[in-house]
Amino acid sequence: MDEIATVFLKNYQVWHHRRLLLTYIYSKDPGTKSPDLLLKELKFIEKVFEEDSKNYHTWSYRQWILSNFNRNSLWVVEIPFIEKMIGQDVRNNSAWHHRFFVVFDSGVRQGDEDREDVLRREISYTKGKISLAPNNLSPWNYLRGILDRTKTPYESVEEFVVPYTKSEESTDSVVDLDNPPPSKGAQLPAVPAVEFLADIRGSQGRIPEATELFRLLGDNLDTIRKRYWDFRIKETQGLSRKS
Amino acid sequence: MGDGGRKHSPNDSYPTLTSTLQESTERILASHVPINTSETDYELKKNTHVQFIARVMLQGFPSKYTSQDASQPWLIFWILESFSILQVGLDPGNKQRAIDTVLACQHPDGGFGGGPAQSAHLLPTYAAVCALAIAGRPGPGGGWDEIDRDKMYKWFLSLKQPDGSFLVSHDAEIDVRGLYCLLVTATLLNILTPELLEGVPEFVAACQSYEGGFSSSSLPYSDGTDTPSFPTSCLGEAHGGYTFSCLASWVLVQPYLTALRESGNSTKASTAINLKSLLRWMVNMQGGELDLGGFRGRTNKLVDGCYSWWVGGCFPLLESLGVSVEPRIDVAQPSNGEEGAWHDADDSLYSRQGLQEYLLWAGQHPSGGLRDKPPKQSDAYHTCYCLSGLSSAQHRVVVSEGRRHAIIALWESSGGCTGPSACRSPVVPVGDFTDLLRKSAFSSALTWVEEGGGSKVIGSNTNRVNATHPVFNLTNTHLEGIMMHFYGQKVPPRTRTSI
Numbered sequence: 155m156d157e158i159a160t161v162f163l164k165n166y167q168v169w170h171h172r173r174l175l176l177t178y179i180y181s182k183d184p185g186t187k188s189p190d191l192l193l194k195e196l197k198f199i200e201k202v203f204e205e206d207s208k209n210y211h212t213w214s215y216r217q218w219i220l221s222n223f224n225r226n227s228l229w230v231v232e233i234p235f236i237e238k239m240i241g242q243d244v245r246n247n248s249a250w251h252h253r254f255f256v257v258f259d260s261g262v263r264q265g266d267e268d269r270e271d272v273l274r275r276e277i278s279y280t281k282g283k284i285s286l287a288p289n290n291l292s293p294w295n296y297l298r299g300i301l302d303r304t305k306t307p308y309e310s311v312e313e314f315v316v317p318y319t320k321s322e323e324s325t326d327s328v329v330d331l332d333n334p335p336p337s338k339g340a341q342l343p344a345v346p347a348v349e350f351l352a353d354i355r356g357s358q359g360r361i362p363e364a365t366e367l368f369r370l371l372g373d374n375l376d377t378i379r380k381r382y383w384d385f386r387i388k389e390t391q392g393l394s395r396k397s
Numbered sequence: 398m399g400d401g402g403r404k405h406s407p408n409d410s411y412p413t414l415t416s417t418l419q420e421s422t423e424r425i426l427a428s429h430v431p432i433n434t435s436e437t438d439y440e441l442k443k444n445t446h447v448q449f450i451a452r453v454m455l456q457g458f459p460s461k462y463t464s465q466d467a468s469q470p471w472l473i474f475w476i477l478e479s480f481s482i483l484q485v486g487l488d489p490g491n492k493q494r495a496i497d498t499v500l501a502c503q504h505p506d507g508g509f510g511g512g513p514a515q516s517a518h519l520l521p522t523y524a525a526v527c528a529l530a531i532a533g534r535p536g537p538g539g540g541w542d543e544i545d546r547d548k549m550y551k552w553f554l555s556l557k558q559p560d561g562s563f564l565v566s567h568d569a570e571i572d573v574r575g576l577y578c579l580l581v582t583a584t585l586l587n588i589l590t591p592e593l594l595e596g597v598p599e600f601v602a603a604c605q606s607y608e609g610g611f612s613s614s615s616l617p618y619s620d621g622t623d624t625p626s627f628p629t630s631c632l633g634e635a636h637g638g639y640t641f642s643c644l645a646s647w648v649l650v651q652p653y654l655t656a657l658r659e660s661g662n663s664t665k666a667s668t669a670i671n672l673k674s675l676l677r678w679m680v681n682m683q684g685g686e687l688d689l690g691g692f693r694g695r696t697n698k699l700v701d702g703c704y705s706w707w708v709g710g711c712f713p714l715l716e717s718l719g720v721s722v723e724p725r726i727d728v729a730q731p732s733n734g735e736e737g738a739w740h741d742a743d744d745s746l747y748s749r750q751g752l753q754e755y756l757l758w759a760g761q762h763p764s765g766g767l768r769d770k771p772p773k774q775s776d777a778y779h780t781c782y783c784l785s786g787l788s789s790a791q792h793r794v795v796v797s798e799g800r801r802h803a804i805i806a807l808w809e810s811s812g813g814c815t816g817p818s819a820c821r822s823p824v825v826p827v828g829d830f831t832d833l834l835r836k837s838a839f840s841s842a843l844t845w846v847e848e849g850g851g852s853k854v855i856g857s858n859t860n861r862v863n864a865t866h867p868v869f870n871l872t873n874t875h876l877e878g879i880m881m882h883f884y885g886q887k888v889p890p891r892t893r894t895s896i
Binding site for chain 1 (some may be wrong): 401406407408409410411413414415416426436568569606607608612613614616630631632633634635636674676681683684685686690695696697698722743745746747748
């Protein structure tokens with residue numbers, strides 16, 4: 155069975171079959187052996203990711219195991235696992251989605267009851283990952299996602315975002331641990347940062363500045379999406395029909 | 398061929414597996430950018446594609462399809478819809494062959510399977526019914542009246558889960574593609590009921606991920622401590638195929654939400670999705686300069702021709718929900734030529750030019766058919782969805798309130814039970830609310846029209862393909878035919894070129 159699953163990765167029926175098997179075994183023996191079996195399954199999935207680290211069905215299957223059995227002994231292995239995956243490829247969006255799933259989208263983990271603390275931890279983690287490769291959309295989307303979910307204003311991270319919107323490297327020699335600067339080899343200004351700052355300016359009512367940033371995106375940095383950036387300008391200026 | 402001075406995607410001097418794959422793909426795509434961009438570089442090689450599809454059809458079913466969602470109805474639908482988009486009609490013999498092959502997949506207990514004697518599954522059921530919409534006809538042997546709607550409806554209900562979702566098949570998983578397939582089928586066959594739709598809007602909304610796009614499924618979450626703030630979690634990240642399925646499903650449940658509102662049940666009708674984050678995710682799926690404007694299906698994945706439809710095709714759906722650049726004037730615009738200066742009549746939210754260039758330069762396989770990306774082979778699936786995406790990028794198909802009113806004015810409330818034989822069977826319960834829903838579903842489906850001045854054909858005008866319906870991916874002619882039959886209704890003639 156394990157062999158078949160690794161060969162036919164894209165066949166979600168294989169994963170569904172494993173799902174049925176787990177459900178069956180668990181229903182027969184809900185006792186002490188089951189957590190071991192489930193942990194073993196999570197380990198197996200981890201091995202499968204060595205072949206294809208973005209396989210959709212494999213990730214969904216992992217999320218199903220976690221949610222369905224909802225064991226603390228399972229949830230605790232997730233953050234180290236995610237950090238390993240993101241450490242291997244900071245652009246692996248499946249791993250970022252999994253992080254959102256674990257931290258924000260499936261209830262509250264033991265030890266994570268202080269949600270403000272969790273948010274601070276996540277923002278700090280995300281900033282660190284953005285600084286490695288500032289044009290990587292995955293952590294920017296994650297940052298937006300967690301701020302939206304916790305109803306935290308975007309401007310709370312303004313200080314972090316601004317250096318990523320400038321083309322020259324900051325000459326500031328003071329190291330701000332809360333706000334890591336862009337890495338040396340970063341290609342700046344980074345499109346997701348300029349967009350983020352435009353959203354902040356829009357929310358602050360600083361419409362001309364927001365407009366200028368959207369224009370920079372549409373005319374210069376991200377021309378394929380010119381129509382969208384024009385739309386955002388109209389929307390920000392309140393001219394668009396739909397918010 | 399050269400890269401036309403196009404920029405590579407930034408990797409911030411921090412290569413990972415993702416950026417390395419992206420770079421090698423960009424290098425291949427760069428070699429497909431024409432140097433002088435003469436008209437022949439923009440040619441849609443219609444004849445070679447027609448020949449390719451004809452080969453697939455005549456050879457029957459190549460063995461390589463057996464490893465995928467092994468499914469005869471799907472292969473037939475891809476073939477028939479590709480022909481429709483390429484403006485090719487099928488001769489009566491091949492039509493009949495298609496009808497008979499599809500009908501052989503019908504399960505004795507309702508629904509269609511991937512082949513004869515296979516268990517019924519929502520995905521091939523959709524493909525089978527849409528294939529019959531194209532090739533079928535009323536009367537004995539025509540396919541339409543052989544569909545067992547009564548059993549199909551009961552089978553649909555047997556798949557339904559308490560959270561508004563549906564299993565794709567008995568003992569199988571829940572997946573929003575199945576939901577889209579069910580809603581299309583039920584709408585076409587006039588078996589859409591409040592009972593079927595109860596909880597569906599809530600389930601769809603729960604599948605929207607933090608990125609704005611939609612996931613494969615969502616799971617009701619219970620941690621035993623009764624914290625109802627996050628009652629569901631998304632299984633899997635935002636994805637093009639699932640996003641199309643959810644957004645089109647969302648459009649298909651609008652008649653239900655409208656009927657709920659009209660009958661005074663506004664609480665139930667207040668479920669919402671986040672259109673703003675959805676739009677942001679959609680535009681971010683369009684690739685950069687060296688992706689040639691093709692679409693990817695997830696953040697940080699590679700472009701693939703099939704997302705031309707799954708993501709590119711989402712834009713008219715979103716527009717029908719009110720997200721548009723300018724308020725649209727609901728009159729036929731005079732056609733004033735085609736593409737021109739950058740400030741043209743094109744007010745879409747993505748680059749229709751970019752997408753067409755991707756499909757024309759990289760999507761076409763030299764020996765016929767369309768594909769994911771070079772150097773891959775073409776296949777029936779990619780041919781169908783690349784062509785559908787091309788059609789969507791060329792044409793502007795929008796909801797016309799004028800047409801909706803004209804359709805409603807012709808509505809006969811006794812319809813559906815006095816019409817052709819297939820409609821007589823009282824498959825679904827009768828009632829005021831169901832009638833309201835039925836009328837709303839019929840008029841909403843058939844109210845899409847092509848906006849005359851809104852087309853944008855890159856390359857010569859011979860590249861023009863047929864327009865296709867943004868929700869159903871059928872031409873309006875095929876859609877009207879099957880819906881008039883199953884609803885026992887008439888629609889007013891189209892004043893402009895029909896799609």
